[in-house]
Structures are given as C-alpha cells and as structure tokens.
Amino acid sequence: MEDITADAFVNRDDPIPTIILNKSTQGSRTPSSTAANSQQPTGHDSEQSDAETTPGSWRKHGGIRGRFSALKEKARLQDQLVEKLLAQVVPTDDDMTGEFFPDDSPSPQKKNGDSASPGTTEKPNFNLTTMSNNFRRFNARIGVVFVFQARAIRVLSWKKPTHTLSFLAVYTFICLDPYLLPLLPLAILLIGVLVPSFIARHPAAEYGNPSDEQQQQALLMMPYSPHGPPLAPAMQVRPAKELSRDFFRNMRDLQNCMEDFSQLHDAVIALLVPRTNFSDEALSSALFVALVVACLFMSIAANAVPWRLVFLSLGWGVTCSGHPAVQRQLQAAHERHVQPQEEAAMGWVGRWVERDVILDSAPETREVEIFELQRLSGGGEWESWLFTPSPYDPLSPARIAGDRPSGTRFFEDVLPPQGWEWSEKKWALDLWSREWVEERIITGVEIETEGERWVYDIYDERADRVGIAADNTNANTTTGAKGKGKEYEKRPSWEEGDDWEGRRGEWRRRRWVRLVKRKNISKDAVVS
Numbered sequence: 442m443e444d445i446t447a448d449a450f451v452n453r454d455d456p457i458p459t460i461i462l463n464k465s466t467q468g469s470r471t472p473s474s475t476a477a478n479s480q481q482p483t484g485h486d487s488e489q490s491d492a493e494t495t496p497g498s499w500r501k502h503g504g505i506r507g508r509f510s511a512l513k514e515k516a517r518l519q520d521q522l523v524e525k526l527l528a529q530v531v532p533t534d535d536d537m538t539g540e541f542f543p544d545d546s547p548s549p550q551k552k553n554g555d556s557a558s559p560g561t562t563e564k565p566n567f568n569l570t571t572m573s574n575n576f577r578r579f580n581a582r583i584g585v586v587f588v589f590q591a592r593a594i595r596v597l598s599w600k601k602p603t604h605t606l607s608f609l610a611v612y613t614f615i616c617l618d619p620y621l622l623p624l625l626p627l628a629i630l631l632i633g634v635l636v637p638s639f640i641a642r643h644p645a646a647e648y649g650n651p652s653d654e655q656q657q658q659a660l661l662m663m664p665y666s667p668h669g670p671p672l673a674p675a676m677q678v679r680p681a682k683e684l685s686r687d688f689f690r691n692m693r694d695l696q697n698c699m700e701d702f703s704q705l706h707d708a709v710i711a712l713l714v715p716r717t718n719f720s721d722e723a724l725s726s727a728l729f730v731a732l733v734v735a736c737l738f739m740s741i742a743a744n745a746v747p748w749r750l751v752f753l754s755l756g757w758g759v760t761c762s763g764h765p766a767v768q769r770q771l772q773a774a775h776e777r778h779v780q781p782q783e784e785a786a787m788g789w790v791g792r793w794v795e796r797d798v799i800l801d802s803a804p805e806t807r808e809v810e811i812f813e814l815q816r817l818s819g820g821g822e823w824e825s826w827l828f829t830p831s832p833y834d835p836l837s838p839a840r841i842a843g844d845r846p847s848g849t850r851f852f853e854d855v856l857p858p859q860g861w862e863w864s865e866k867k868w869a870l871d872l873w874s875r876e877w878v879e880e881r882i883i884t885g886v887e888i889e890t891e892g893e894r895w896v897y898d899i900y901d902e903r904a905d906r907v908g909i910a911a912d913n914t915n916a917n918t919t920t921g922a923k924g925k926g927k928e929y930e931k932r933p934s935w936e937e938g939d940d941w942e943g944r945r946g947e948w949r950r951r952r953w954v955r956l957v958k959r960k961n962i963s964k965d966a967v968v969s
Contacts, residue, residue, distance in 0.1 A: 449679055451584040451687040452591045452694055521570075580691045581680035587694040597763040609760055616753035641676040643667055723798045730798075804958040806864050810871075811855055811955075814846055815895075817947040828855055832950050835885040835898055857957045864956040870894060871952040887945060898946025 565571060599605050615621050645665050681687035719725040761767055812832045815823045829848030833840055849855060857863055871877065874894045878886060887897040 449581075449584055449681040449687050451681055451690050452587040453687075453690065454591050454595075456693055456697065577683055578680070580695060581683065581688060583695060584681060584687065584691050587691065587698075590694075590698075597760060599764045605760065609757065612756050612760075613753060616749050616756065619749070638676050639667070642671045642673055643669070644673050722800055723794045726800065727794045727798050804961070806956050806958045807861070808954050809858065809861075809957050810877075811868070811953050812950045813953060814848070814948065814950045817945075817949075823949065825850070828852060828953075832881070832883065832896070832952075833948060834881075834883045834950075835946070836883070860960055860962075861957040862960045864958040868953040868955045871954050874951065877952055893951065895949045895951050897949045900946050 595601065596605050596608050611625075615625065681691060715721065716724055716728055762771060811828050811830060814826045814829050814833055816826045818824050827846050827848035827850060829846045831837060831839070831846070833846045839846065852868060870893075872894055874888050874896055875890065878888055878896060883896075885899050887899055889895045889897070
C-alpha cells in the first residue's frame with residue numbers, strides 16, 4: 442500500500458487555513474481541536490508530520506502490512522459492536538419513518554413491497570456500517586474540492602501575481618461582455634481538461650539532466666512536437682487509497698472545512714437572527730421598512746444601474762483586498778477611521794429606531810358571537826336548549842338535514858377560540874337583532890325589536906299537520922299492538938288560545954357578543 446496515490450486529486454500543498462472570525466469563537470473550541478490545530482505544521486513540516494502519522498512511517502520504522510489488515514478487522518468489530526448498541530437506542534424503522542417523514546409528506550422508503558414512484562429512489566435508514574463506508578468513500582474522492590479551494594485561495598491571496606492578474610483579466614472580459622460567460626465552461630473544459638490529457642498522452646521528450654546548463658539550453662531550443670503515436674498511458678482519476686498519506690490529507694482539509702462552515706454559520710446566525718426574528722420589534726420593523734423601500738427603489742432603478750461596472754468594481758475590489766499590502770492598509774484605516782465612528786453610527790441608528798418606529802403595543806382584539814337557542818315545549822313554555830355557534834335558522838343546512846344543533850348548555854362552558862383569550866368579563870346581548878339577521882340573509886323568522894331581542898321561527902302549519910298525522914299513526918299502531926296506549930296529546934295550535942303571541946315556530950334564538958384578544962404565546966410553549 443503506497444503513501445501517495447499519483448492519479449488522485451489531493452491538495453498536496455499547505456493545509457487550507459482555518460478562518461477565525463472572532464476571538465470568542467476561537468475560545469469556544471474544545472481543547473482537543475485547539476491543540477490539534479495549534480500543533481498542525483505547514484509546508485515541509487506538514488510533510489514530516491504526515492510521514493510520522495501515516496503508514497509510510499510505519500514501514501520506515503519496521504512496520505508490516507499485516508498492521509493494516511489488523512486495523513481494518515478491529516474497526517469492523519468496533520462498528521458491529523457500536524451498531525448493536527445503537528440498535529437499542531435508535532428508534533426502529535417505523536418510528537424513524539414517522540419522525541422524519543410526517544403523515545402529510547411522502548416517505549421515500551416503500552413498505553410491503555410497494556414499487557417506488559417514478560423519479561424517486563429508496564434510501565436506507567441510518568446504519569453505522571453504511572455511514573462508515575460512505576464516509577471513507579466520500580473522503581477518498583473529495584480531494585478535487587480541496588484542490589479547487591486551495592488554488593482559489595492561492596489566486597486571491599496573490600501568491601503568484603501573474604495568476605491573479607490573469608484571473609482579473611478574464612473576469613474583466615466577462616464583466617464588460619457578459620455574452621462571453623457561456624464560453625467560460627467550454628474554455629475550461631478545453632484548456633483545463635483536454636489539453637493536459639493530451640500532453641499526458643504525448644509527453645515532451647527529456648534530454649539529459651536538467652541541472653546541466655548546456656542541457657537546459659538545449660531544452661529551451663527544442664520545441665514541443667505533438668506528432669507521433671502516443672507514448673504514455675491515458676490519464677486516469679482514481680480515489681485516494683485508504684490509510685494513505687493522501688487519504689489523511691483529505692481528512693485534514695475536511696476537518697478544517699467543517700470548522701470554517703461552523704464558524705461561518707454561527708457568525709451569520711449571530712448577525713442576522715437577532716435583527717430579523719422580531720425579538721427586538723422596533724429594530725426588525727425598521728429593517729423591514731428599509732427593505733421595502735429598497736425593493737421599491739430597485740424595481741424602478743434596476744434597469745438604470747450599470748451592472749457591468751458594478752460587478753467589475755466589486756471583483757477587482759475583493760481581489761485587490763486580498764493582497765498583503767492592501768490588507769495592512771485596510772486594517773490600519775479601519776482602526777483609525779471606522780472604529781471611532783462605528784459606535785456613533787450605531788447610536789444614531791438606535792435613536793432613529795426609537796424615535797420614528799412606533800409599535801402598537803396593544804394586542805389585537807376581535808368580537809366573537811354565540812347564539813342562545815331555546816325550544817318550545819309541549820306545554821307552551823320556552824326551554825333553554827343550547828348555546829351554539831350557529832343560529833340554527835329554518836333554512837340552515839343542519840336544520841334541513843334533520844341534525845340536532847350542537848353546542849353547550851351553560852355560558853361558563855363557552856371557550857374562546859384557540860390562541861385567543863377573553864378581553865371582557867361578561868357577555869353582552871346584541872340589541873340589533875335585525876342587522877345580524879339581514880346580514881346572514883335569514884328568512885322565515887320573526888324579529889323582536891324590543892325586550893329580549895329574540896328571533897322566532899315563523900309557524901309552518903303544513904309541516905305541523907304532517908307531524909300531527911305521523912304522531913297519530915304511531916299512537917294508533919302502538920294501541921292496537923299492545924291493546925292499550927296513552928291517548929295522543931294534540932299539539933296546541935297558535936289559533937286555539939289567546940296565550941300565544943302570533944304564529945311562531947318551535948325555535949327561537951338571540952345573539953350574545955364578547956371581545957377576545959390574542960394570547961401571549963411564551964417561548965417555552967412554542968418550543969414544546
């Protein structure tokens with residue numbers, strides 16, 4: 442097993458530097474990670490450190506290849522042991538499927554042999570062995586990303602000014618003529634992939650020792666000739682071998698990139714979340730107004746902005762700021778001019794927010810309603826029936842379907858809507874019965890404009906006769922079957938006595954109203 446995989450994309454230069462955004466973040470690291478980063482060498486020291494920690498050093502100090510197989514066998518046994526332990530803690534497949542894929546979202550994993558829908562693939566659940574294998578495969582192939590990152594850092598930090606100036610030249614051409622942008626990936630494929638592959642297949646001839654001065658002159662005078670048959674095998678891209686020096690270089694860069702992402706994530710959260718989550722409602726409201734104004738301005742003036750010059754200036758500015766001399770000047774200017782005025786500017790913004798941003802501290806209030814429903818008894822008296830959210834009028838769907846009204850019998854059992862609480866202590870009777878009847882376009886009712894403001898059903902004589910006939914039929918059938926029965930009591934008619942106030946039906950209702958306000962939801966309740 443070799444220490445270096447020649448055909449693998451691996452960052453063999455200096456380790457990618459870890460970005461330190463602030464001192465507090467650096468101090469919050471664990472002691473092990475801090476010690477590892479502080480002891481990490483660069484340059485030739487990095488090569489020496491890799492040689493001391495990789496299998497190549499074991500071979501130099503008398504190690505044997507059997508050590509590798511022993512390590513793999515030990516790792517496999519550890520994976521199996523930890524997997525059995527996790528099986529006792531991690532939920533089963535059904536529980537995990539329900540947790541990560543709620544009922545309203547389709548799960549990518551099918552059960553009971555169901556075929557997967559088109560465009561979806563089945564994914565396995567968490568498994569320690571699969572996780573370990575996938576990480577090793579990923580780490581062996583991620584080197585191309587680190588190579589690109591290292592080269593980008595080298596270009597932006599002016600390690601080789603000619604490369605940086607070439608990048609700025611290409612960037613300038615693209616900014617001044619954006620139609621050249623589709624040409625860029627084609628040129629990269631041509632110059633960065635095909636040309637090196639051809640040169641690797643047709644290498645240049647070597648003439649003697651390059652350290653000899655005469656041979657160097659001969660090499661300079663001898664032009665490169667692409668003619669002739671291929672002299673070397675085609676270039677291949679292979680993943681880095683496990684437990685090789687390149688494999689550990691990828692792990693080193695992956696470790697540093699994870700730290701960079703964590704610091705960048707924490708910095709963005711610390712910068713944006715307190716200003717956008719309305720924990721400080723005045724500041725978030727001011728930011729909202731500023732963004733609305735900016736959106737309106739950009740919707741009008743975006744066509745007039747010279748975007749080519751803007752992107753050209755930004756690109757040159759960012760690239761030039763990476764030069765060491767420019768960084769020193771910017772740091773000195775920031776300490777000399779920006780820092781003294783930063784507190785004054787933030788204080789001015791704070792005073793403007795406090796003075797001009799006015800918040801409505803009173804909670805939102807609304808009016809809720811409930812209908813008191815009463816029914817006429819057989820003795821001609823009104824009985825309290827229910828407190829219901831609907832008036833149960835003669836043409837309501839529930840009334841036509843023959844369903845009984847739903848609600849509660851007592852005022853105390855009426856609850857406010859979810860997320861609201863009572864703003865008033867008592868219910869108030871709505872004295873404007875005609876308004877809510879006309880608003881709902883309710884017909885077949887009689888409105889009481891004085892007194893208790895009841896809304897009565899109008900008596901339907903035809904329906905009442907049908908009901909009386911049906912009741913008489915049931916009574917005769919019962920008497921004939923049992924030989925005796927109670928004589929049917931005829932319903933009192935509105936025309937039979939003077940005690941009835943007009944021709945009214947068996948239901949009446951009136952409306953009660955009460956104010957509610959939005960409930961203050963605590964943070965603990967939201968989290969739970």
